[in-house]
Amino acid sequence: MYRKRFHFPLGKIGIIGGGQLGKMMAQQAKRMGFHIAVLDPTPNCPAAQTADEHILGDFFDENKLTELVEKSDVTTYDIEHVNTAVLQKLADAGHDIHPSPHLLEILQDKLRQKEVLREHHVPVAAFQQADPPDFPANLQFPLVQKVRHGGYDGRGVMVLRDRRALANAIPAPSMIETFVDFKKELAVMVARSADGEIKCHPVVEMVFNDEANICDMVIAPARIPQHCAERARNVARHSIEAIDGVGIFGVEMFLTQDDDVLVNEIAARPHNSGHYTIEACSTCQFEQHIRAVAGLPLGATNLLSPAVMVNLLGCCNSEGPPVIEGLHEALSLPGLSFHFYGKKVSLPFRKMGHVTIVDTAVEDAIAKAAKAKKLVTVTGADRSLKKSRVQM
Amino acid sequence: MYRKRFHFPLGKIGIIGGGQLGKMMAQQAKRMGFHIAVLDPTPNCPAAQTADEHILGDFFDENKLTELVEKSDVTTYDIEHVNTAVLQKLADAGHDIHPSPHLLEILQDKLRQKEVLREHHVPVAAFQQADPPDFPANLQFPLVQKVRHGGYDGRGVMVLRDRRALANAIPAPSMIETFVDFKKELAVMVARSADGEIKCHPVVEMVFNDEANICDMVIAPARIPQHCAERARNVARHSIEAIDGVGIFGVEMFLTQDDDVLVNEIAARPHNSGHYTIEACSTCQFEQHIRAVAGLPLGATNLLSPAVMVNLLGCCNSEGPPVIEGLHEALSLPGLSFHFYGKKVSLPFRKMGHVTIVDTAVEDAIAKAAKAKKLVTVTGADRSLKKSRVQM
Numbered sequence: 001m002y003r004k005r006f007h008f009p010l011g012k013i014g015i016i017g018g019g020q021l022g023k024m025m026a027q028q029a030k031r032m033g034f035h036i037a038v039l040d041p042t043p044n045c046p047a048a049q050t051a052d053e054h055i056l057g058d059f060f061d062e063n064k065l066t067e068l069v070e071k072s073d074v075t076t077y078d079i080e081h082v083n084t085a086v087l088q089k090l091a092d093a094g095h096d097i098h099p100s101p102h103l104l105e106i107l108q109d110k111l112r113q114k115e116v117l118r119e120h121h122v123p124v125a126a127f128q129q130a131d132p133p134d135f136p137a138n139l140q141f142p143l144v145q146k147v148r149h150g151g152y153d154g155r156g157v158m159v160l161r162d163r164r165a166l167a168n169a170i171p172a173p174s175m176i177e178t179f180v181d182f183k184k185e186l187a188v189m190v191a192r193s194a195d196g197e198i199k200c201h202p203v204v205e206m207v208f209n210d211e212a213n214i215c216d217m218v219i220a221p222a223r224i225p226q227h228c229a230e231r232a233r234n235v236a237r238h239s240i241e242a243i244d245g246v247g248i249f250g251v252e253m254f255l256t257q258d259d260d261v262l263v264n265e266i267a268a269r270p271h272n273s274g275h276y277t278i279e280a281c282s283t284c285q286f287e288q289h290i291r292a293v294a295g296l297p298l299g300a301t302n303l304l305s306p307a308v309m310v311n312l313l314g315c316c317n318s319e320g321p322p323v324i325e326g327l328h329e330a331l332s333l334p335g336l337s338f339h340f341y342g343k344k345v346s347l348p349f350r351k352m353g354h355v356t357i358v359d360t361a362v363e364d365a366i367a368k369a370a371k372a373k374k375l376v377t378v379t380g381a382d383r384s385l386k387k388s389r390v391q392m
Numbered sequence: 393m394y395r396k397r398f399h400f401p402l403g404k405i406g407i408i409g410g411g412q413l414g415k416m417m418a419q420q421a422k423r424m425g426f427h428i429a430v431l432d433p434t435p436n437c438p439a440a441q442t443a444d445e446h447i448l449g450d451f452f453d454e455n456k457l458t459e460l461v462e463k464s465d466v467t468t469y470d471i472e473h474v475n476t477a478v479l480q481k482l483a484d485a486g487h488d489i490h491p492s493p494h495l496l497e498i499l500q501d502k503l504r505q506k507e508v509l510r511e512h513h514v515p516v517a518a519f520q521q522a523d524p525p526d527f528p529a530n531l532q533f534p535l536v537q538k539v540r541h542g543g544y545d546g547r548g549v550m551v552l553r554d555r556r557a558l559a560n561a562i563p564a565p566s567m568i569e570t571f572v573d574f575k576k577e578l579a580v581m582v583a584r585s586a587d588g589e590i591k592c593h594p595v596v597e598m599v600f601n602d603e604a605n606i607c608d609m610v611i612a613p614a615r616i617p618q619h620c621a622e623r624a625r626n627v628a629r630h631s632i633e634a635i636d637g638v639g640i641f642g643v644e645m646f647l648t649q650d651d652d653v654l655v656n657e658i659a660a661r662p663h664n665s666g667h668y669t670i671e672a673c674s675t676c677q678f679e680q681h682i683r684a685v686a687g688l689p690l691g692a693t694n695l696l697s698p699a700v701m702v703n704l705l706g707c708c709n710s711e712g713p714p715v716i717e718g719l720h721e722a723l724s725l726p727g728l729s730f731h732f733y734g735k736k737v738s739l740p741f742r743k744m745g746h747v748t749i750v751d752t753a754v755e756d757a758i759a760k761a762a763k764a765k766k767l768v769t770v771t772g773a774d775r776s777l778k779k780s781r782v783q784m
Contacts, residue, residue, distance in 0.1 A: 008732065031419065282726070297720060299727075322400050336691070339424065343400075344400070
């Protein structure tokens with residue numbers, strides 16, 4: 001999509017999904033002079049608060065998807081659970097949609113995703129299909145059941161420790177995977193243009209909240225030997241080339257006990273593990289995504305400073321309009337940036353915002369981030385809940 | 393304004409003026425969860441494209457100013473030429489307005505600004521009042537005439553080389569100042585809270601376009617000896633304490649041939665010389681301003697990487713809807729970030745956008761910035777102008 005001349009706006013970008021990823025995408029795109037339209041069913045959703053246009057509608061509504069795509073020079077996503085059949089029709093009719101609906105359809109199905117990666121010799125854990133209550137014979141425990149469709153942030157994933165646990169398996173079409181005894185979970189943001197230009201951000205460590213299985217802390221750069229980081233970047237780059245991805249992708253990986261790298265999952269959009277790039281890299285993941293889907297040259301991905309990001313999750317026993325406490329104290333920590341997404345309701349473990357700390361030493365950034373995490377609480381003002389409920 | 397609890401939005405911030413400074417302020421504020429209302433006479437002005445609300449109206453319209461201030465928890469500015477009398481009444485009635493209308497009134501008058509600085513022992517060039525055609529006796533040439541009210545971006549400033557030049561002086565109430573034979577022009581962004589917390593960003597060099605007298609390139613950090621940088625930061629800090637400023641201030645200074653520092657001018661708002669902070673500092677000038685006026689702790693100001701900013705000015709012989717050329721080539725330069733403000737019309741020398749380059753070596757960043765400046769042109773699509781005209 002090389003253009004000699006740009007008029008203002010530089011182009012119209014449609015975003016399917018108006019959550020925090022759409023909001024941050026819109027902010028970077030508007031900084032560069034693009035026009036942003038968002039499709040989302042929630043009035044005044046986070047991205048709508050920064051976009052030029054908001055089409056109120058569902059991600060599976062053919063008319064609304066068509067309206068968005070037809071008014072946009074290029075359409076992209078902030079979520080993956082969309083109607084790919086409609087988008088495929090629109091792409092076939094000549095509309096620019098990145099990543100391609102065909103790829104999105106593959107990635108939506110965790111089994112097909114892994115099959116495609118394995119076909120392309122991307123290292124992954126051993127896996128096979130399983131449709132509870134039917135399971136293959138000769139299972140090696142422990143193993144991990146992953147529901148093929150619709151899981152996110154830990155939903156639809158279950159560790160099965162022994163044969164008896166199979167009775168409690170999630171009753172949905174699934175894949176089962178060898179349980180990987182990993183040293184660390186790693187992630188790399190990989191951007192790729194339609195013309196094949198490809199760039200990786202640094203390798204980061206993801207630390208998970210065991211209770212909610214949501215990423216709790218991202219540490220950049222990962223504290224791993226240089227050869228592991230190189231291996232991780234090479235594997236991540238190869239994965240995105242293998243699937244012919246256009247846009248930015250979050251490649252989640254395991255670093256095994258013997259320093260091998262296995263791809264766990266690929267997100268076809270900006271990713272929680274790349275939020276730190278806003279403050280810490282030459283080009284952030286959101287700008288990089290916009291550059292990739294708009295056919296512009298990719299930006300430099302080098303780290304300007306070590307950085308640590310922590311998510312601010314809605315507290316586990318309340319819901320309602322968000323109430324933030326501890327903000328003054330957190331903002332007193334040198335190097336801290338505060339992001340609040342503008343969701344109208346806090347729910348247990350819902351991602352309400354994040355903070356990023358930049359510091360000259362990564363261990364100092366980790367200590368400050370842990371402190372910030374304790375200081376800042378987001379609760380729902382309406383009522384206390386007895387039982388915790390997990391919601392995005 | 394310490395608060396234990398914040399609800400969403402964190403607060404309502406009113407911005408008088410909807411240009412690029414308001415746009416970038418709004419983007420940082422909305423990232424943190426604030427609600428932004430903008431007062432500006434231009435439909436779909438840059439800040440309105442990112443704000444929550446736009447009040448269409450003039451900066452001197454009492455009703456509109458009152459409407460903005462009354463609906464905002466705190467009101468601030470993106471320009472200095474506003475109706476301070478109305479704002480003073482509103483401040484007296486208990487509304488939070490930062491910087492204070494009283495201070496703004498002083499700074500609007502270049503003579504009073506310098507008088508106040510001199511009273512507080514801030515180093516400034518020798519100056520006195522002059523109201524052409526009347527001039528004091530015993531003038532030392534060359535000297536600089538500065539119109540007291542309404543000048544910006546080089547308008548209202550004239551170098552008078554000898555006594556004969558007085559006949560060409562601008563016929564308006566003015567101050568005349570010793571011509572400073574400086575080595576470099578420097579600038580420091582200084583932020584100060586209502587409770588007196590104060591922080592300075594690094595010292596930068598400003599390089600001017602001689603034709604338009606608009607800042608052409610900002611180099612961070614300034615290539616000056618450490619003791620000069622310390623002196624500049626101390627003078628800048630003292631200046632803002634002296635005038636009891638709240639918010640962020642751009643302090644422009646001269647570094648004289650004998651390494652002395654003289655304050656040239658103070659802008660009571662984010663400043664062109666601080667745009668580089670978006671990419672290159674822990675906390676950018678826009679977030680810092682929001683923190684200061686909202687009563688939040690100030691952020692760290694350290695430089696994460698050397699950086700150079702160049703303005704993208706409307707080309708000197710055309711006007712009309714902006715047409716950008718050379719963008720692809722510029723975006724191929726590693727470390728380049730592109731900002732386009734969204735003004736509907738390009739005019740000669742109008743600030744249409746800027747680019748910032750981060751690089752490990754400042755000289756490399758300068759070379760890339762100079763290249764970017766040559767590559768990217770912004771012209772007006774409507775017609776070519778014979779004569780150049782200077783407009784903001």
